[in-house]
Amino acid sequence: MFDHIGFNVKDFTKSKAFYTQALAPLGLSIVMEGEGWAMIGKDGFNFWFGSFGPAPTAIHVAFSAANHAQVQAFHAAALAAGGQDNGAPGFRPQYHPNYYAAFVIDPDGHNLEAVCHRGEKPE
Template identity: 70%
Template structure:
């Protein structure tokens, strides 16, 4: 991991918190720290990102989260849609990136493009 943590502002912290908790749960990503108007999410021993209500949203950004396998990508996509996200590309191969790039994209709060991606061939994890 290149960074220890990264963060950005959201316009509606409770809405963003609920969306991200539900969407990222299938990937094993959860809140690692939380305070008044902010939260940090990640996996134990990996880089984290925080989001909070400390100013204007930076505008739509793209965040891709590593999935251990293709099933996690599918579960992320279903959970993110159920949490109120909008489809921006269902689970599938994206060979324009590389032969095994399997990802799904969902637009969440503030128009951010959230992705889950697995780089392993089918059946590998």
């Protein structure tokens, strides 16, 4: 449905370091960049961020994960990159029985999620 999503960040350098590290476990990497902006993506979907104006109030962005291990790796990488835990990896049956996700707050206060909808055995 989307070609890309984008928003401004307060500190581009800090956000670039955070997103590069946090999204690597999901197979996402920088696909294009310029002065004050970068696009991270894979398979035609791109996530854009830059420093062209004020950062928006907190938003929520969910990234697809291929499996539970990717959700766990995203959470660990995002925390190591300076993110704040907002929900450890685990099932969220209030959404549906196979909803496995983790949540992290980024440097601008945005709620990032990695989610896998595949049913796997709990670890």
